[in-house]
Amino acid sequence: MSSLVNRRVHVAVCGGVAAYKAVETVRLLQKAGAVVQVAMTANAQAFVGPLTFQAITHLPVLTRTLDPSDEMEIGHIAFAQENDVLLVVPASANILAKCAAGIGDEVVSTVLLATRPRRSPVLFAPAMNTAMYENEATQNNLRILRERGYQIVEPDAGALACGAVGPGRLALSEAIVDAVVAALTPRVLVGRRVLVTAGPTREFFDPVRFLSNPSTGKAGFEIAAAAARAGAEVTLIHGPCSLPLPPGVSSVAVTTAIEMHAAVMAHLPGVDVVVMTAAVSDYRARAVSATKVKKLDEVQSLELVRNPDILAELGASRVGASPLLIGFAAESGPPLEYARAKLISKRCDLIVANDITAEGAGFGVDTNRVSLVTAEGIVELPVLSKAAIGERLVVFMAERLAGSPSP
Ligand SMILES: Cc1cc2nc3c(=O)[nH]c(=O)nc-3n(C[C@H](O)[C@H](O)[C@H](O)COP(=O)(O)O)c2cc1C
Numbered sequence: 001m002s003s004l005v006n007r008r009v010h011v012a013v014c015g016g017v018a019a020y021k022a023v024e025t026v027r028l029l030q031k032a033g034a035v036v037q038v039a040m041t042a043n044a045q046a047f048v049g050p051l052t053f054q055a056i057t058h059l060p061v062l063t064r065t066l067d068p069s070d071e072m073e074i075g076h077i078a079f080a081q082e083n084d085v086l087l088v089v090p091a092s093a094n095i096l097a098k099c100a101a102g103i104g105d106e107v108v109s110t111v112l113l114a115t116r117p118r119r120s121p122v123l124f125a126p127a128m129n130t131a132m133y134e135n136e137a138t139q140n141n142l143r144i145l146r147e148r149g150y151q152i153v154e155p156d157a158g159a160l161a162c163g164a165v166g167p168g169r170l171a172l173s174e175a176i177v178d179a180v181v182a183a184l185t186p187r188v189l190v191g192r193r194v195l196v197t198a199g200p201t202r203e204f205f206d207p208v209r210f211l212s213n214p215s216t217g218k219a220g221f222e223i224a225a226a227a228a229r230a231g232a233e234v235t236l237i238h239g240p241c242s243l244p245l246p247p248g249v250s251s252v253a254v255t256t257a258i259e260m261h262a263a264v265m266a267h268l269p270g271v272d273v274v275v276m277t278a279a280v281s282d283y284r285a286r287a288v289s290a291t292k293v294k295k296l297d298e299v300q301s302l303e304l305v306r307n308p309d310i311l312a313e314l315g316a317s318r319v320g321a322s323p324l325l326i327g328f329a330a331e332s333g334p335p336l337e338y339a340r341a342k343l344i345s346k347r348c349d350l351i352v353a354n355d356i357t358a359e360g361a362g363f364g365v366d367t368n369r370v371s372l373v374t375a376e377g378i379v380e381l382p383v384l385s386k387a388a389i390g391e392r393l394v395v396f397m398a399e400r401l402a403g404s405p406s407p
Contacts, residue, residue, distance in 0.1 A: 123151045
């Protein structure tokens, strides 16, 4: 999940069983750094009390339009317009209908009437019984709202609280927060193709044993997610990872370095940027035993041979500055000298260097402390979330690609 640091997210809650899930969504928005304020319909308050939202946001909750004290705290026009994004969660069939028809008869519908969705994003995350969702009126209202620039976070299909099975279940809070982040991300990579590698490789030497490393793929998945949010067409080639695929990203799963090499070469044509975050095994076993190696001698030796160096091969085969090439140097110790040498020897545009032994950095954690090493110099970044690093790299890609024609 990405950063929403200091972004003002206004959340409008409607009356439905999923209203309690809006509490989790607000918590996740806050975790991503957002400043959240909540408005509730009168019917929403029958499902969750305003006090819950007030307690977690530390801000007054807008519950009425015609109450002088509510309007003193924050007026409905301010709630509609003084934000970076407005999120309606859960959006009832009723609120979709009222917004499509331009009705403002209570606080949330009146707020919506005062929005300008093409100027500042407004998202609906609908949740309702399948019959209500599939009703022609609701589908028509969703179409009208989309045409007017409102964004819809599509509901999931599954078993609903009312006993029905089908579409209408509120999207997961994580997916709703991703949609908020995407709505706030400048689309600086539209028309660009980005290839990202991530995760470890596995080099088997018998059917049940392999050489590998602790890479989880987190950094690469976050970079792929950030590039997709910025509008790029992203292919993520990854070794064995247990992370959810970021929205809008196509993936290719591989196991060995040889497979990763083949997948990268197959997907290279037409790519504008390659980001090699994968922790590719430098060596593989010369011979792979068809059966499990038995415990025999006290000392066993394993003969290793070099795997292809994908980054070096990409650097050597570049035509001019295309594709833009970003490599990673994860070192156990000060990485800058090595990163500078790697930048030159592998003909990269950028090496993202980090010391995996430093606090807040390395494998399996959500943060990293990296330096950006280019021919122009070194920029040392503070400890950042891997998502924020992904966003920083997107800025680098957009700046470097500016002026070069998209295919
Ligand atoms: C127990 C219960 C659960 C409901 N769940 C939903 C729901 O999930 N989605 C929905 O659109 N309406 C649901 N409704 C109906 C809405 O509460 C009703 O349409 C109401 O007018 C919506 O008000 P609001 O849009 O002002 O919040 C539910 C009603 C009840 C009694």
